[in-house]
Amino acid sequence: xxxxxxxxxxxxxxxxxxxxxYTLPNFFGESPAVQVSxxxxxxxxxxxxxxxxxxxxxxxGIETTGAFYEQNGPVGTVRAxxxxxxxxxxxxxxxxxxxxxxxADPSYTVALNLLPASPGWLSSIGAxxxxxxxxxxxxxxxxxxxxxxxxxxxxxxxxxxxVRSVLRDQRVPLAGAEREGMSVxxxxxxxxxxxxxxxxxxxxxxxxxxxxxxxxxxxxxxxxTQAAVTAVQDNALRQNxxxxxxxINELGVAEPIIQQQGADRIVVQLPGVQDVARAKEILGRTAxxxxxxxxxxxxxxxALASGTVPFGLERYQDRDGRPVLVRRQVVLTGxxxxxxxxxxxxxxxxxxxxxxxDAKGARIFRDVTRDNVGKRMAILLFEKGRGxxxxxxxxxxxxxxxxxxxxxxxxAEEAADVALLLRAGSLAAPMQIIEERTIGPSLxxxxxxxxxxxxxxxxxxxxxxxxxxxHLFGVFSTIGLAFNxxxxxxxxxxxxxxxxxxxxxxxxxxxxxAIDANVLINERIREELRNGASPQQAIHHGFERAxxxxxxxxxxxxxxxxxxxxxxxxxxxGFAVVHCLGILTSMFSSVVGVRALANLWYxxxxxxxxxxxxxxxxxxxx
Amino acid sequence: MEFFRIHxxxxxxxxxxxxxxxxxxTFLAAVFFIVTRxxxxxxxxxxxxxxxxxxAQTAQLERVRGAVAGLGYSDxxxxxxxxxxxxxxxxxxxxxxxxAGQSEAVLQALQTVDPSVELxxxxxxxxxxxxxxxxxxxxxxxxxxxxxxxYLGIRFEWKFAVAGVVANLHDVVIILGFFAFFQWEFSLAVxxxxxxxxxxxxxxxxxxxxxxxxxxxxxxxxxxxxxxxxAITQTISRTIITHGSTQIMVLSxxxxxxxxxHYFAMALTxxxxxxxxxxxxxxxxxxxxxGVKREDLVKPVKKEGEGEVEVG
Numbered sequence: 014x015x016x017x018x019x020x021x022x023x024x025x026x027x028x029x030x031x032x033x034x035y036t037l038p039n040f041f042g043e044s045p046a047v048q049v050s051x052x053x054x055x056x057x058x059x060x061x062x063x064x065x066x067x068x069x070x071x072x073x074g075i076e077t078t079g080a081f082y083e084q085n086g087p088v089g090t091v092r093a094x095x096x097x098x099x100x101x102x103x104x105x106x107x108x109x110x111x112x113x114x115x116x117a118d119p120s121y122t123v124a125l126n127l128l129p130a131s132p133g134w135l136s137s138i139g140a141x142x143x144x145x146x147x148x149x150x151x152x153x154x155x156x157x158x159x160x161x162x163x164x165x166x167x168x169x170x171x172x173x174x175x176v177r178s179v180l181r182d183q184r185v186p187l188a189g190a191e192r193e194g195m196s197v198x199x200x201x202x203x204x205x206x207x208x209x210x211x212x213x214x215x216x217x218x219x220x221x222x223x224x225x226x227x228x229x230x231x232x233x234x235x236x237x238t239q240a241a242v243t244a245v246q247d248n249a250l251r252q253n254x255x256x257x258x259x260x261i262n263e264l265g266v267a268e269p270i271i272q273q274q275g276a277d278r279i280v281v282q283l284p285g286v287q288d289v290a291r292a293k294e295i296l297g298r299t300a301x302x303x304x305x306x307x308x309x310x311x312x313x314x315x316a317l318a319s320g321t322v323p324f325g326l327e328r329y330q331d332r333d334g335r336p337v338l339v340r341r342q343v344v345l346t347g348x349x350x351x352x353x354x355x356x357x358x359x360x361x362x363x364x365x366x367x368x369x370x371d372a373k374g375a376r377i378f379r380d381v382t383r384d385n386v387g388k389r390m391a392i393l394l395f396e397k398g399r400g401x402x403x404x405x406x407x408x409x410x411x412x413x414x415x416x417x418x419x420x421x422x423x424x425a426e427e428a429a430d431v432a433l434l435l436r437a438g439s440l441a442a443p444m445q446i447i448e449e450r451t452i453g454p455s456l457x458x459x460x461x462x463x464x465x466x467x468x469x470x471x472x473x474x475x476x477x478x479x480x481x482x483x484h485l486f487g488v489f490s491t492i493g494l495a496f497n498x499x500x501x502x503x504x505x506x507x508x509x510x511x512x513x514x515x516x517x518x519x520x521x522x523x524x525x526x527a528i529d530a531n532v533l534i535n536e537r538i539r540e541e542l543r544n545g546a547s548p549q550q551a552i553h554h555g556f557e558r559a560x561x562x563x564x565x566x567x568x569x570x571x572x573x574x575x576x577x578x579x580x581x582x583x584x585x586x587g588f589a590v591v592h593c594l595g596i597l598t599s600m601f602s603s604v605v606g607v608r609a610l611a612n613l614w615y616x617x618x619x620x621x622x623x624x625x626x627x628x629x630x631x632x633x634x635x
Numbered sequence: 636m637e638f639f640r641i642h643x644x645x646x647x648x649x650x651x652x653x654x655x656x657x658x659x660x661t662f663l664a665a666v667f668f669i670v671t672r673x674x675x676x677x678x679x680x681x682x683x684x685x686x687x688x689x690x691a692q693t694a695q696l697e698r699v700r701g702a703v704a705g706l707g708y709s710d711x712x713x714x715x716x717x718x719x720x721x722x723x724x725x726x727x728x729x730x731x732x733x734x735a736g737q738s739e740a741v742l743q744a745l746q747t748v749d750p751s752v753e754l755x756x757x758x759x760x761x762x763x764x765x766x767x768x769x770x771x772x773x774x775x776x777x778x779x780x781x782x783x784x785x786y787l788g789i790r791f792e793w794k795f796a797v798a799g800v801v802a803n804l805h806d807v808v809i810i811l812g813f814f815a816f817f818q819w820e821f822s823l824a825v826x827x828x829x830x831x832x833x834x835x836x837x838x839x840x841x842x843x844x845x846x847x848x849x850x851x852x853x854x855x856x857x858x859x860x861x862x863x864x865x866a867i868t869q870t871i872s873r874t875i876i877t878h879g880s881t882q883i884m885v886l887s888x889x890x891x892x893x894x895x896x897h898y899f900a901m902a903l904t905x906x907x908x909x910x911x912x913x914x915x916x917x918x919x920x921x922x923x924x925x926g927v928k929r930e931d932l933v934k935p936v937k938k939e940g941e942g943e944v945e946v947g
Contacts, residue, residue, distance in 0.1 A: 148895075158763070447761030451738075456687070456755045463893035471887030475880050482876070515824050518888060518896050522831065522903070525884030529838070529877040536873040562845045565790060566838035572782040573834030577827060580775035582768065583679075588827040 015552050015616035017609055025609045028500065028601070035503035038131035038142040044078065045101035046128035047108060049121055050090040056120045058089040066091050069111055075104050079133055094128050101125060118399065127285075143506045145284075146513030146587060149461050151454035152284035153292055157253075157444040159277045164249040164442030165195060165242065171351070171371045172235065173197045175218060178372035183213040188230060197221070197235040200228070207231040246277070248352075249442040254279055279444070285454070293446070302347030305339045306381075307389035307405050313338045329393060331402040339391045339402070344381050349374025355429040358418065364428040366404075368417040375415025383411040392419070464517030471521055472498075475528055483535045485625035486611070490531035493607040497527050500598040505591065513587035523595030529566065530603035533559040539629050548624045552615060556608050563604060571596050644868045648860050651920035658917055662805055665812020672815045677822035680769060682762040684726040684737050691751035693719045702744040717894045721755070728762060772826050779830060780804070783837050791844050792932055794925040795918075799840045802918035806836045806909045813905050814898075824899040832906030835881075839874065839914035846870050847919075848932040859927065863919050874915070878907050 049066060051058050063082040070077055070093065080093040095101040105123055113119040129142045147154050169192040176190040176199050186206050190199040199214075201207040211223050211233060221235035237245070254271055257279065261269045270282040286292050308326055316323045317338055326338045352369040370378055381390075391405040406419050472494070480487035501520060505512060538555030546554060574596060577589035615621055678685050699722055700713045708726060716723035726737060738757045745752045780800055787796035810829055814821050846866035854862055885907065889900035 156761075156764070158761075445761075446759070447763055449757065449759035451754070451757040453753070453755040455689075455753075460893065460895065463891060463896070467887045467891035467896070468884075470891055471884035474883045474887065478880065478883065514895055515827060515899070518824070518892070518899055521884050521888055522881075525881035526835065526838075528880040532873050532877045532880070533842070536876070540869070562842050565841045565845060569783055569786060569837040569841055570834040572786060573779050573830055573837075576775045576778040576782060577830055580771040580778065581827070582771060582823075584823045585827045588824070588831075592831065 015549055015612045017612050017616070021605070022609055022613070025606055028606075029496065032496070032499040032503040034135070034138070035140045035506045036499055038129060038135050038140050039502065039506060041130040041132070041142070043127040044094050044096070044130035045098045046092050046094045046126045047101060047105045048090055048092045048124045048126040049108060049112065050124070052113075052119045052122045058091060058121070060089075062089070062091045066093055066108060069108060070104060073103075073107050075100060075107065077104070078130075079128075079136075092126065092128055094130070139507070141506060141509060143502070143512045144509050145457075145461075146511045146516070147282055147284060147450065147452050147457075148514045149457050149464075149512065149517075150284050151452050151457035152282065153286045154283075154448070154450040155281040155292075155446050156274070156448035157279045157281060158447045159250055159253055159279065160443045160445060161246050161249065161277050162195075164245055165237075166192065167442070168237070168245050169195065169197055172218070172221065172237075175372035176214060176235070178376055179213060179217045180210055183209070185210045185213060193234075195236065198226075199233045199235070200230045201232070202230065204231045207233055250277065250279070253442065253444060257281060278447075302350060303343050303393045303395065303400075304345040304378075305341075305343055305391050305393060306385060307391045308338045308340060309389055327400075329391070329400050329402050331405060337391060337402050337405055339393070344390070345370070345374050345377055349377070353432040355425065355432040356418075357425075364423045364425040366419045366423075366428050366432045368419065370415035370417060372415065375413070378415065378417060379411060379413045382408050386410055460514045461517075464514055464521075468517060468521040468524070472524060475524070479528065479531070483627045485614070486535050486538070487627070489607050489610045489614075490528065490535065490603075492610060493531060493602045494524055494527060496606045497595075497599050497602040498524065500602060501591070501595050504594050504598065508594075510590050510594075511587060512591070513584060515584045515588035516591040519588045519591035519595060523592060523599060526570070527595070527599030527603060530559070530563045530599060531607060533562055534603070534607070535626055538624070538626050542624075542626070542629045548615070548621045552611055552624065556604070556611075560604060563600065567596050567600050641868055641871070644861065644864050645871070647864050647867045647915060648920060648923060651916060651923070654916045655920055658805060658913070661812075662808055665809045665815070668812050668815040669808070672818065674811075674815055674821040675818040676765075677820050678725065678758065678760050679823050680765045680821070682728045682760050682765050684728075684760075685756070685758045686724045686726070686738055686741060686754065687716060687756040688722050688724070688742070688745060689753045689755050690720045690722070690749060694722045695749075696722065698748050699724070699745065702748045703741060706740055706744055768823065775830060776807075776833075779833055783833075787837075787841070787844075791848065792927065794922050794927045794931065795840075795844050798918045798921035798925060799837055799844070801921055802840060802913040803833050803836045803910075805917060806906055806913050807833055809909050810902050810905045814902070819898050819901065822898065824895065825902050828899040828902035829906070832903060832910060835903075836906065836910035836913060839878075839910050840918040842870055842873070843867060843914055843919060844922075847922075847927075851929045851933050855929075859923060859929075862929075863923055867915055867919060871915075874911060878911055882907055 049058060049062060060082045063080060067077070067080050070080075076096070077093045078096055080091065082089065082091050093104065095104055102125075105125060109123040112121045112123065129136075131140065131142060135141075173190045173192050176197055177187060180187045180190075180199070186202055187210065188200040188202055190197060192198075199210065201210060207225060211225070214221060214223060214233070214235070218235075220237055220241040222238055224234045224236075226232045226234050250273060254273065257271050258269075261271065261281065261283065268284060270280065272280045274280045283292055308323075313323060313326060316326075317328070317336055322328045322338065325341055327341055329337050329339060331337055349371050350368060351371050354367050354369075356365055356367045357363065358365045385408050387408065389405050389407050392403045393400045394403050395401075404419055404423075476487075476491040476494070479490050483490065498520070501523065504510075505516075510516075534555055537559045538551045541551035541554045542548070571593060574589055574593035577585055578593060581589050615624060694715070696713055696715065703711055703713060703724060703726075710727045712723075712725040714723055715721065724741065726741070738754075738759070742752070742754055783803075784796045784800050787799050807829055810832060813819070814825065819825075843866055846869055847863055850857075850862045850866050850869075854865070857865070882904065885900050885903045888896045889904065892900060
């Protein structure tokens with residue numbers, strides 16, 4: 014009567030095998046690796062780089078144990094694993110030398126790193142080691158808050174400028190336009206001018222909602238529409254995240270996490286980084302955009318050929334490494350750039366980048382382009398104090414209205430990159446660090462050891478007790494508990510959930526609580542025996558009747574777990590994830606897993622006289 | 636081996652009144668300490684900076700204090716953490732100074748005193764975060780209480796739901812009372828522990844309620860008090876063994892888990908013991924006083940094949 018159909022045994026067996034497979038990567042440890050990422054926002058690491066690195070290593074006879082390409086947001090990295098640190102160092106030197114011919118101006122960051130050492134066939138079935146939280150592996154955690162009021166104030170400031178220049182273009186007399194809190198206030202000499210201004214502004218600045226106001230003079234109060242405000246905030250956050258990505262990439266961090274949290278916050282986690290001061294400096298750095306004129310005159314060309322730089326000019330390189338001489342005088346800076354989007358030329362269908370300048374920028378740009386038709390204009394990006402020509406297009410004609418299109422020999426992808434670069438050059442809004450956590454690597458290792466040891470000791474103590482108390486059924490329970498840990502670790506590895514110290518505590522607690530189901534079952538079996546049931550009946554009823562109780566008690570615990578998951582942050586969430594998963598695996602392992610063991614052991618014996626569930630004491634009838 | 640050789644039903648409910656008065660007094664004392672002493676909140680809640688540094692030899696706390704005070708701080712704490720070589724420094728939020736500046740200045744000051752000092756951990760929390768954590772914590776508590784009441788209400792009966800929740804809140808308040816009385820540090824991990832206790836303690840009550848319902852089905856003529864006593868007696872062996880096992884695990888964390896898990900394990904330990912107590916004496920007694928009846932739990936539906944269904 015206590016026999017499982019074959020499929021139930023099969024289910025348990027499959028669970029064990031899958032559990033083993035996915036837990037396995039955690040035991041391989043880490044192997045030394047070299048990581049290649051872009052050092053400049055203008056250089057992109059793409060899957061082709063993987064081939065390049067592989068062939069470089071093959072040519073030099075350096076053997077890798079696996080090379081990978083990974084795309085993390087807009088940023089790509091190539092990583093190669095090696096058998097030992099010696100090989101790793103050799104490979105690093107080789108790659109560094111070939112990819113960065115000029116050490117003073119590196120295009121790529123080649124960093125030493127650690128990668129999981131699990132073999133390729135495990136990675137190919139998606140079995141990766143658990144992702145360790147910062148408290149276990151060491152590193153830096155920042156929570157940054159984007160100053161949305163600052164972003165909006167900046168937008169209003171630039172709108173005030175737009176209002177002035179629109180009205181100047183339309184020849185509407187204006188007494189003044191300033192930002193006042195979160196609005197733009199324009200003052201006029203008379204109501205007639207105000208009405209004309211309102212008409213003009215409504216057409217040219219559709220994002221503004223205009224309200225007339227009678228102060229000492231007739232005024233117009235402009236506020237952004239809700240949609241425009243949301244757009245400003247979304248853009249600010251997105252742009253800041255992109256900028257952070259570009260900057261952090263330079264640190265050569267293995268797996269940085271840069272995520273939006275809530276409406277105005279960004280989480281940055283840099284595992285393994287110890288130098289907080291440098292991390293902060295890099296996060297806070299700004300890149301700037303400049304537009305200047307190129308000097309292609311014969312004298313300049315001659316000077317270029319002879320290697321000298323005439324007075325008033327500067328020498329920069331474009332993306333293909335060609336030298337360009339540009340004037341020192343700056344036409345426009347990134348401050349006047351409102352937006353940059355990739356697109357296509359409406360006539361030639363060539364890939365292009367569309368720039369939107371603010372009113373002041375548009376005016377300057379119009380004047381400069383009118384006076385310099387046929388000449389080249391360079392768009393420069395300054396990062397780390399070093400400038401590079403992003404593109405240097407020829408001016409075809411006067412460009413009014415602040416809508417600029419850069420086209421030329423660009424692929425669609427390059428256009429997207431340039432647009433991103435121009436947008437991402439600087440932070441859209443100031444950010445403030447509101448939470449910071451640094452954990453040293455020795456503390457991380459300590460935490461792993463302490464968490465692991467306390468779980469192990471607890472497990473051993475429980476196993477000893479339960480086997481002494483319940484004999485063979487105690488052994489079944491212990492195997493069930495071990496099965497539970499296996500499944501839990503496999504699930505955590507499979508979901509790539511982040512394991513933190515509170516998570517380890519949750520594993521320990523789950524084990525302590527999972528024993529409850531086993532105790533309920535074993536006590537129930539004893540009770541059935543006490544009441545005179547035959548051994549086979551006792552097993553059957555024991556499992557059957559305990560099930561309802563197990564379900565009820567686990568469901569209430571699950572409610573708590575879900576609440577913690579929903580409202581918890583940081584350590585609480587780490588605890589809750591493991592807690593919830595642990596409840597599910599413990600139900601399966603104790604109800605299905607242990608039952609399978611009991612059935613396998615006792616189920617086939619028809620004339621079973623006694624089962625080993627410890628002393629079954631019967632009260633004297635009295 | 637069997638620990639519990641129980642000859643007859645133990646009259647748990649006989650002394651219910653006295654025990655519940657004791658419970659009430661403990662509860663009020665806990666509330667009193669929470670109100671008067673407040674919590675020793677970790678910087679996760681208050682905002683500020685915590686630094687953990689490690690020395691090669693036993694740390695001279697006085698010299699560390701002197702170095703930090705030399706930077707112009709007045710409201711700070713320096714204490715040993717884990718071992719005598721590890722020191723934890725708590726700094727208040729400083730207006731107009733970044734966290735990076737703060738921790739670097741302190742580390743430099745410490746290095747001039749003793750160059751062997753090694754920075755193990757820095758944690759900075761801005762003032763915005765704390766308020767949110769408190770709000771989220773309270774929301775989680777509310778969600779848990781409502782969720783459990785709904786579940787118990789559907790699965791059992793509203794009287795049990797009320798009794799279960801009262802008993803468990805009583806546990807939570809008493810744990811908080813301990814933390815207030817001893818001024819143990821109340822961190823996010825402790826909050827997780829406290830909420831876990833809530834689930835754990837309900838779990839205990841559920842096992843007993845399950846038994847009460849089953850016994851109502853079996854023992855048709857028995858008075859309510861006897862049914863409850865019987866249910867608790869039948870489950871007491873399981874109660875002690877389960878909690879003993881959980882306690883083994885928690886003790887292991889308390890002793891070997893290091894400072895981070897210490898108070899977490901402490902909260903669980905208190906919670907486990909009060910959880911047993913409140914499930915056995917408080918929850919069952921409240922359900923009894925609320926007038927739980929056989930008809931509340933045993934619905935006259937001809938489903939269970941166990942035999943006749945009582946009418947009337």
